Amino acid sequence: MSGAADREAVFPTRQSLGLMKAKLKGAETGHSLLKRKSEALTKRFREITRRIDEAKRKMGRVMQIASLSLAEVTYAVGGNIGYQIQESAKAARFRIRAKQENVSGVLLPTFEAYTTEGNNDFAMTGLGKGGQQVQRCRETYARAVEALVELASLQTAFVILDEVIKVVNRRVNAIEHVIIPRTENTIKYINSELDELDREEFYRLKKVANKKQRDNAAQDAEMKARKEAQGAMDEKDQVADDGPSDILGAAAAEDEDVIF
Amino acid sequence: MTSQQDYKDRQFLAVIGDEDSVTGLLLAGIGHVTAPPDAQKNFLVVDNKTDNAAIESAFERFTTERKDIGIVLINQHIADRIRHRVDTYTAAFPTILEIPSKDHPYDPEKDSVLRRVRRLFGE
Numbered sequence: 001m002s003g004a005a006d007r008e009a010v011f012p013t014r015q016s017l018g019l020m021k022a023k024l025k026g027a028e029t030g031h032s033l034l035k036r037k038s039e040a041l042t043k044r045f046r047e048i049t050r051r052i053d054e055a056k057r058k059m060g061r062v063m064q065i066a067s068l069s070l071a072e073v074t075y076a077v078g079g080n081i082g083y084q085i086q087e088s089a090k091a092a093r094f095r096i097r098a099k100q101e102n103v104s105g106v107l108l109p110t111f112e113a114y115t116t117e118g119n120n121d122f123a124m125t126g127l128g129k130g131g132q133q134v135q136r137c138r139e140t141y142a143r144a145v146e147a148l149v150e151l152a153s154l155q156t157a158f159v160i161l162d163e164v165i166k167v168v169n170r171r172v173n174a175i176e177h178v179i180i181p182r183t184e185n186t187i188k189y190i191n192s193e194l195d196e197l198d199r200e201e202f203y204r205l206k207k208v209a210n211k212k213q214r215d216n217a218a219q220d221a222e223m224k225a226r227k228e229a230q231g232a233m234d235e236k237d238q239v240a241d242d243g244p245s246d247i248l249g250a251a252a253a254e255d256e257d258v259i260f
Numbered sequence: 261m262t263s264q265q266d267y268k269d270r271q272f273l274a275v276i277g278d279e280d281s282v283t284g285l286l287l288a289g290i291g292h293v294t295a296p297p298d299a300q301k302n303f304l305v306v307d308n309k310t311d312n313a314a315i316e317s318a319f320e321r322f323t324t325e326r327k328d329i330g331i332v333l334i335n336q337h338i339a340d341r342i343r344h345r346v347d348t349y350t351a352a353f354p355t356i357l358e359i360p361s362k363d364h365p366y367d368p369e370k371d372s373v374l375r376r377v378r379r380l381f382g383e
Contacts, residue, residue, distance in 0.1 A: 049377045056374060059359065060366035067362040070284045082283040086305065089291025095271045096330050109352075111330060115289065134287070141288035145273070152331040152355040155373055159352045162376070 007185040012193030020190065024183045031175045038168045040104045045161045048154055055151040059144075066144040069137040076133040092116070094142065096149055106164045111153040113146050270330035270353060274322040275303040276315060277335040280362045285333065302329060306338050316342050322354065329354045336371070337364040347372045 010016040074080060093116055098109045273290045275282050282305050285291075294300045304318040319342060322332045336358045339346045349356055349372075358373075360366035369375070 052373065052377065056366070056371065063360045063366070066284055067280060070280055070287075071362075080279075082279045082305075085283050085286050086291075086303070089286045089301070089303070090293055092272055092292035092302075093289030094273070096273065097271060098330060111355075137284065138287045138289070141284045145285060145288045145290060148333060148357055148359065149273075149331065152357050155357065156352050156355045158373065158377075159350065159355075163352075 006182055007189050008182060010186060012190040017190045020183055020187045027175055027179050027183060031172060034168055034172045037104050038172055041161060041165050044103050045165060048158050052154045052158060055154055059147055059151055062144045062147050066140045069140040073133045073137045094145060108157045108160055111149050113149040269328055272302050272329050273331045273333060274329045275333045276306060276318055276338055278361050279305050281335055312341050316345060319345055323349060331355050331357055333357050333359050335359060335361040336366060337361060
């Protein structure tokens with residue numbers, strides 16, 4: 001992360017500083033929320049993977065039993081019934097429906113097996129002999145398929161959760177390593193620019209004050225000089241006026257009675 | 261997340277497998293044939309004579325073309341024959357499930373999902 005380059009293109013104003021601070025706060029809140037979401041999902045994910053592992057092993061056993069019972073059917077019927085069954089399959093009796101489950105905002109579908117009543121494509125299978133074995137085989141395979149459906153919903157949940165966790169983690173990392181540092185950088189940049197402006201302003205004011213002071217001093221000095229000059233002139237005037245005033249004074253003194 | 265939208269009318273299972281597996285699963289009642297004009301079966305019997313192209317096209321049909329299939333069951337030894345297709349398939353719907361067959365015991369090491377599980381946990 002290069003310090004100065006990685007920041008948002010904003011003007012360093014107080015308003016955008018406020019915006020950035022709000023953004024940083026939002027990013028931090030979002031980060032902690034997403035982190036928690038990711039943790040919840042990961043917990044669920046681990047549980048599902050564990051169950052998948054178990055279910056896969058169980059499936060191996062169940063399918064083995066099922067194929068054994070099919071072998072029994074073949075033996076009892078005394079021939080391969082595969083072709084007959086493939087031809088008589090018409091409508092599915094065993095169907096699935098999907099439900100949704102909500103795990104911290106992620107919709108996980110789960111399959112649920114159900115059997116439709118009424119249609120039986122294999123009513124004639126094993127009619128001659130081995131009907132009991134066929135019946136048992138059907139039940140065994142129905143149970144096996146139920147296990148498979150359960151496994152399939154686990155697997156679907158696994159695939160979706162995997163995808164979602166990746167997305168959430170990517171977001172968490174993006175916020176943590178890109179958005180938050182960049183916003184912090186922007187705030188730092190704005191602060192430094194504002195400080196710079198403050199210093200400039202302060203310096204300018206100081207300059208102005210200095211200039212004023214100097215001006216005042218100059219004015220004062222000028223004033224003083226002028227006053228002094230004035231004073232000197234006055235003195236000169238006074239000196240010049242001495243004669244006449246004295247004369248006046250003398251005259252006044254002489255003509256004291258004249259006025260009053 | 262388009263994968264989460266289109267699950268509503270998926271109500272069938274499909275099978276690609278050897279004769280015994282298909283027979284057994286059909287006995288359980290998962291077999292379905294669509295309405296006559298293009299009577300499509302939701303199962304494919306694979307034997308030694310079936311070539312890989314046929315398996316691939318069936319796989320393609322069940323996974324991408326048909327929108328009413330929720331789970332595709334495939335025998336593991338058949339999945340091995342089109343392993344690259346199964347491994348690159350990552351969509352959530354329909355789910356691909358590898359099942360063991362009578363004469364090929366189940367090997368968890370080959371399963372595409374279990375391999376992902378293992379990779380995720382760094383084993």
